[in-house]
Amino acid sequence: QARSSAAPAGRRSRRGCSLRRLSQAALAMTRRRRRAAVVALAVVPVSWGFFLMQETTTRPSLTLTKKPLRRSLCTRRSAAAPSTEVERREDFMVAKAKLTYDPSAAEALLWRQPARWLWRNAQIFFPLAGFVAKVAADVVNKEEELRRRQRAKELTDALCEMSPAIIKAGQALASRPDLLPAEYLVELQKLQDRVPPFETDVALAIVEASLGIKFDEVYQLVEEEPVAAASIGQVYRAKLVGDFDEVALKVQRPNCEQAIALDLYILRWWAKAATSVLAVFGRDIDLVSVIDDFGTIIYREIDYVAEAENAKRFAASYGDFVSRGLVRVPKIYDDLTTSEVLTMEWIDGTRLVDGEALTAKTGDAEAPARLVDTLVQCSLKQMLDLGYFHADPHAGNLLATDDGKLCYLDFGMMSYLDQAQRLSIVEAVVHLVNRDFDALAELYVRMGFIKPNVDTKPIVEGLARALPDVLDASVKELNVKNVVNKLGDVMYTFPFSLPPFYVAIIRCLGVLEGVAIQVDPDFRIVSDAYPYIAARLLTDDAPELRAALRRLLFKDDRPQWLRFEALLERASGSDDYDAARVVDVLVDLVASDDADLARARLIDDVVDALDALGTDAA
Numbered sequence: 001q002a003r004s005s006a007a008p009a010g011r012r013s014r015r016g017c018s019l020r021r022l023s024q025a026a027l028a029m030t031r032r033r034r035r036a037a038v039v040a041l042a043v044v045p046v047s048w049g050f051f052l053m054q055e056t057t058t059r060p061s062l063t064l065t066k067k068p069l070r071r072s073l074c075t076r077r078s079a080a081a082p083s084t085e086v087e088r089r090e091d092f093m094v095a096k097a098k099l100t101y102d103p104s105a106a107e108a109l110l111w112r113q114p115a116r117w118l119w120r121n122a123q124i125f126f127p128l129a130g131f132v133a134k135v136a137a138d139v140v141n142k143e144e145e146l147r148r149r150q151r152a153k154e155l156t157d158a159l160c161e162m163s164p165a166i167i168k169a170g171q172a173l174a175s176r177p178d179l180l181p182a183e184y185l186v187e188l189q190k191l192q193d194r195v196p197p198f199e200t201d202v203a204l205a206i207v208e209a210s211l212g213i214k215f216d217e218v219y220q221l222v223e224e225e226p227v228a229a230a231s232i233g234q235v236y237r238a239k240l241v242g243d244f245d246e247v248a249l250k251v252q253r254p255n256c257e258q259a260i261a262l263d264l265y266i267l268r269w270w271a272k273a274a275t276s277v278l279a280v281f282g283r284d285i286d287l288v289s290v291i292d293d294f295g296t297i298i299y300r301e302i303d304y305v306a307e308a309e310n311a312k313r314f315a316a317s318y319g320d321f322v323s324r325g326l327v328r329v330p331k332i333y334d335d336l337t338t339s340e341v342l343t344m345e346w347i348d349g350t351r352l353v354d355g356e357a358l359t360a361k362t363g364d365a366e367a368p369a370r371l372v373d374t375l376v377q378c379s380l381k382q383m384l385d386l387g388y389f390h391a392d393p394h395a396g397n398l399l400a401t402d403d404g405k406l407c408y409l410d411f412g413m414m415s416y417l418d419q420a421q422r423l424s425i426v427e428a429v430v431h432l433v434n435r436d437f438d439a440l441a442e443l444y445v446r447m448g449f450i451k452p453n454v455d456t457k458p459i460v461e462g463l464a465r466a467l468p469d470v471l472d473a474s475v476k477e478l479n480v481k482n483v484v485n486k487l488g489d490v491m492y493t494f495p496f497s498l499p500p501f502y503v504a505i506i507r508c509l510g511v512l513e514g515v516a517i518q519v520d521p522d523f524r525i526v527s528d529a530y531p532y533i534a535a536r537l538l539t540d541d542a543p544e545l546r547a548a549l550r551r552l553l554f555k556d557d558r559p560q561w562l563r564f565e566a567l568l569e570r571a572s573g574s575d576d577y578d579a580a581r582v583v584d585v586l587v588d589l590v591a592s593d594d595a596d597l598a599r600a601r602l603i604d605d606v607v608d609a610l611d612a613l614g615t616d617a618a
Helices: 002-006 010-013 018-029 031-055 073-077 084-092 103-108 115-140 147-158 165-172 182-188 200-211 256-280 288-300 306-319 319-323 356-364 367-386 419-435 437-447 457-466 480-493 498-518 525-538 543-553 563-573 579-590 596-617
Strands: 219-221 233-240 246-252 343-344 349-351 388-390 398-401 406-408 414-416
Touching: 018 343, 031 437, 084 182, 103 256, 103 288, 103 349, 115 147, 115 256, 147 165, 147 419, 165 182, 165 233, 165 256, 165 288, 200 233, 200 246, 200 343, 256 288, 288 306, 288 498, 288 525, 306 319, 306 388, 319 367, 343 480, 356 367, 356 398, 367 388, 367 398, 367 498, 367 525, 388 498, 406 414, 406 480, 419 437, 419 525, 419 543, 457 480, 480 525, 498 525, 525 543, 525 563, 525 579, 543 579
Parallel strands: none
Antiparallel strands: 219 233, 233 246, 246 343, 349 398, 388 414, 398 406
């Protein structure tokens, strides 16, 4: 304040010089001076507000009235009122399954039926016990790390020969870097449902019993054999009798729920035992909760009514992508859908990862890259805007239609992020990109990944050793799988515990980038997503993001101009970028009651930049 009131008249006149004059002067400057001009011009509207605030101490007649912030489209993501978030949660939460996973009820029932689980237990126990014995021998011989990749492959091969529920459990473990080393994650990601189809006569009988119809009176099979078969069900191509609409008829495997309940019961029993053993070795991991989370997810998948509802919610939630002709969601036939049978519109198309066929079909060489961009942008909106997202966007669940639209097919694995979780993702990416590992560790504590009483200093050092400069790394080092593996090394070494929502994000991003890389080997999801995240950081009202923005732009209350310039450059590449909104947010940020020192130093830097501009212009 003293500097403002005692400043020479010449300097005050330079403070008031017009933006037009500064812009004209900047054109004739060296590159270094031009950068100073960019910084000054970017903050002149902000600094002028601060100057007026400072001047009120010596000119009582001058008052500064703070007008309400202009609301742009970005404010729809603001943390405005709790009731808004409650309404959004009800609208976008994953549809509830009719039959939910109840581990206590399953245990009470199955414990009284040893004939059902003893033999199944033996089938699971002996292959896995052999694997555990090998790992134990490796530990004793101090060869565990040396043989880790080999053991990971052996575990994957053993799981491939087991039941669908065990295979899906292995696939779920592939997204748990807090539980397994990176070598195991890589191998388990290769797990596929190697399940032969069941007989068509059995499938048609299930359709008739479930819908209460005669099959031939409603459906006509286009192909006698299923076009796809997986662990939970299989799909037929059919026509509806009468109107001849082509449909995809999805039929659940017989006794699917009973088989899954049995396997979950056995896995849960072994999880209890393993948790106790790990506790002896100082690993505080609740494997029972891991199995319970998995059980909740798989029970949603086996209820086709819930899947149908998810498909309709997805279409309604992302109607802007549908209305713009970018995304297509198959129509659901509610009157021909039950928990065991799902009837939806048949969509002709090409696999998204088959670039040559896609180009030939659409006659557009840019179609594959354009569709990948649509996939990424739609996924970002799903995860970071509404929070309701498709958690399994693998190549088998995506089609490129003949008219160039992206079509989602399977809606059995959906997930939801509440507002705090969405904001935490934005914060995490910003801290990661800027290598602010202290802030990243603090965020992990706040998110519940790390207990509050844990010393985070070793974790910060581990993050600094493990992670690259994310945006500047080579493509090979940058992809999500490698970044997650490096994060996983830290999470496996230190006492992390990942909540289900974060596991769903890891899986979604990994699968998403895997699809994109098959189309474009140079694709970088973090780099591609960062403009959206930067714009969000600069325009969102949420207190968490305001704190992250201040931490990013001010270090020890000293403005970080290079970071600000880089953030603006990245944000300007997003459709959500609003320059006027950015000014509103920055004014609020540095005009806050706890920003006195930052405000003074910001004015110092602006005055110095204006001095440099005035000198060069003269």
